[in-house]
Amino acid sequence: MEVKPISFKNLGAIASFQVHQNQKPFQMEEMKTYYKQDKIEATRKSYAELVQSYNNIRREINPTKFVNEQTNSIDITNGVYYHLGLVNGKPLNGTLLTGGGFNSNFSPMIWDNPNSNVVTQEQREALKIHRSYSQVERQEANELVAVFMSLSRLAEGKKSVDSMNNDAMFMQHFPKFAKGIGLDLGQPFTINGKSFTYLQGTLQMTDTED
Template identity: 60%
Template sequence: MHIRFNPIGNLGAVSTFQVQQSQKTFTVEAEETDPKQAEIETSRKKYAEMIQSCNAIDQGATPKQLVNTQTNAICIEYGVYYHLGTINGKPLNGTALTGGGFNSNFSPMIWKSEPGTRVTPEQEAALRRHKSYSQAERQGANELVHVLMTLKRLGDGGSLATINKDAMFMQNFSRFAKGVGLDISKPFTINGKLFSYSKGSLQAVE
């Protein structure tokens, strides 16, 4: 970005030298963003989120409640460890990742190893945790995660019409809302946008 300054036209009683100096235009160049540096920073952020999420799962960290029950509002952010309700009485916690996907205690992401390398203790722990839940429980968790990620897209400006046609979302939204403490009998907000739920569909409230 360039900012050009034009010479001053009328300086009044100023020395000739200063007037001559003022006739020269000059340019201030703002530092432009380096695409490669921006890509590196994004990669670092994704990696940090993943590490933080895995540590939260491994250490049994206390998750953040998704709903502010006083205002009946949901605020979904990437990189935050949330509680999404329970499956068969077992708490479902996890993190929506900037790089895509959701890392949960039901299906923790397993770091990929290079061919021929040994399985790490962290990979073994993630696999044991994954196997500690039944396939039906993991499916139930996936359904709630799908609702969360769909709400994230909606809050970020996604198509309401498309979401109302999403069968998995519509079949599980009420269950999700009950699990996280969202009162859908009255208007609620998702990332600052106001909605209502009636007759099996979401509507934007103007």
């Protein structure tokens, strides 16, 4: 069965791989750009995943704790609704999408029919959620999400430890992110089974071979 491309609308600034890689400061766009269509090639699974992630945000479903504090370990999985700490006392939750990006409760993404100009109930709800946070809060949320996305790429082998240490934005916000999720940087920790340490402001991979 043919799977057609699905167009999504993002009503807020979403931290992306490209923004993070370029190490550019996060800039909040004008409201008119929130309606810019972001076309994503999506399978039925990724579409259902986006719908579920938005419903989790809208219904304020309890998220999954990101860190196992007993083992000081992180498991990053697409489609899981995670809690990533607090921004100004407000919970930052969201889902790493298989189709790309991170759907955050601070800047929810929704699905869209590009052939219709009718504003849907979901679009109105998403915009209301987006406007419930200040620009400063959304920027801080995006910075923390960018750390999460970098860790995801590290776990997938798409980013090296050296590149992480040379990423000024990651190094600036990683300690705060770790504290917010309950990761103890004073002890060795694992990300998707890979072992790391964080000593004197430097991330290092631990040799686990015998």
